[in-house]
């Protein structure tokens with residue numbers, strides 16, 4: 001069998017991906033690295049290096065998956081978030097750029113050397129908890145998820161990054177009885193069940209349990225808001241990511257739960273995607 005060159009593979013893949021990806025060349029480069037261990041630097045040094053048949057077959061398999069719409073992060077099993085390289089499995093959501101707005105909102109509220117208690121509910125790959133652990137090394141961070149498989153991945157990511165987070169399997173606050181935190185942070189599922197927008201997008205490859213939250217998309221946000229007062233210290237903060245059209249309903253849920261000082265944070269498109277609120281300092285129980 002004749003061997004092909006890296007440049008030929010890259011050219012063919014970029015062409016094949018032109019109709020199904022906004023970033024065909026970048027995707028092709030990432031697949032070349034994933035399948036053939038040829039990164040940009042190695043490619044630039046020798047674009048016509050030969051790729052053996054075994055690697056070419058692996059490359060073709062990854063390319064077919066990408067052409068079917070599967071996110072590159074699942075194909076390669078990794079995604080960068082907050083400059084942390086996170087591994088993913090079939091139970092973890094691909095961390096999104098807007099979740100970095102949530103991390104920033106928490107960091108803005110926590111002084112650099114604060115030894116405070118933080119819990120990340122629904123941690124998935126560990127993205128939020130691990131970003132906070134990297135930025136606030138003195139904070140005592142707990143991270144929970146209902147999915148044992150997601151937690152396995154988060155634990156592995158923490159070990160790989162050398163970051164200290166306490167993980168526990170939990171259904172929102174069920175295993176946190178009697179525990180109080182300075183900050184509760186969560187990017188919970190908030191998509192309406194049967195949302196037609198998701199039927200053909202990349203989200204169809206993601207775990208349903210990480211996305212869907214009842215017919216109005218609010219069932220998880222509702223449970224978290226309802227449990228927040230009992231698990232926040234006085235003046236503690238709840239920080240939530242949510243859908244672009246859920247800001248008003250969420251503010252109502254937060255107020256109804258007794259939280260105050262509600263602040264919304266916009267994404268780069270000017271849509272409110274993160275909201276914080278505080279437990280009144282006067283409420284000590």
Ligand SMILES: C[S@@+](CC[C@H](N)C(=O)[O-])C[C@H]1O[C@@H](n2cnc3c(N)ncnc32)[C@H](O)[C@@H]1O
Pocket residue numbers: 091092093094095096099121122123124125126127128144145146147150170171172187188189190209210211
């Ligand atoms: C939108 S994903 C967010 C994952 C991660 N925090 C991130 O931002 O990339 C929601 C996560 O909540 C978890 N989850 C769903 N229902 C839950 C529940 N009842 N209790 C705890 N976690 C839950 C899912 O398994 C999933 O990992």
